[in-house]
Amino acid sequence: MSSHQPRTITPSDLPKAITRYLGAHHAHDTATAVAAFTSDATVTDDGRTYRGAAAIEQWLNRSASEFTYTIELTEAQQTDPTHYVATHHLEGDFPGGVVDLRYQFSLRDDLIERLVIEP
Template identity: 40%
Template sequence: MSVTLPPPIAAYFAADSAGAGVADCFAPTGAVKDEGRTHVGRAAIARWKAEASSQYDYVSEPVAVEENGEQVLVTSRVTGNFPGSPVDLRYRFVVAADGIVRLEIGA
């Protein structure tokens, strides 16, 4: 299934697949909340992504998108070598002119 994503979010999933450049998709003071921890700023986001990528190999395929005001909710099927794979995760994005301002990842 193919979905159309807003450009900054499409760039995020493309960078995630490539394994590099995820932090560049965010505004300078952007934030990611994942697994109960919040990472603020591009340097912290780059560290978060590097740590997550070193633990598991995975593929994330967006399967649904819903826009609600300033929030964009993307459901993605994540498959890899982690416990519970595959899983559908919800990515809640808030986007501004200078990139992704906030991303929350959860089930």
């Protein structure tokens, strides 16, 4: 592992797979969101890991319907050529009502191989 310093970038400089996923997720377009992932991708959210396209699709559908919230991309960072962090500010009817979440992306072949979401 190399110890790259995270570098703050503008959200528009995030790779296409990430912006495609984020845009589709906000629009509740599950098919487009899933298409941004590799077929063997993993997503870890709320301490649970979802592996593969079918599991990720179920997670997206559930997270879209579970709570109502606004989400704003507040910061983007690149830690190395294939690793990015997109920090989002959420406000809504989920427990606590307000949270900043770090979406940590790992890319492979211009697709998302791994996504870890945590505060």
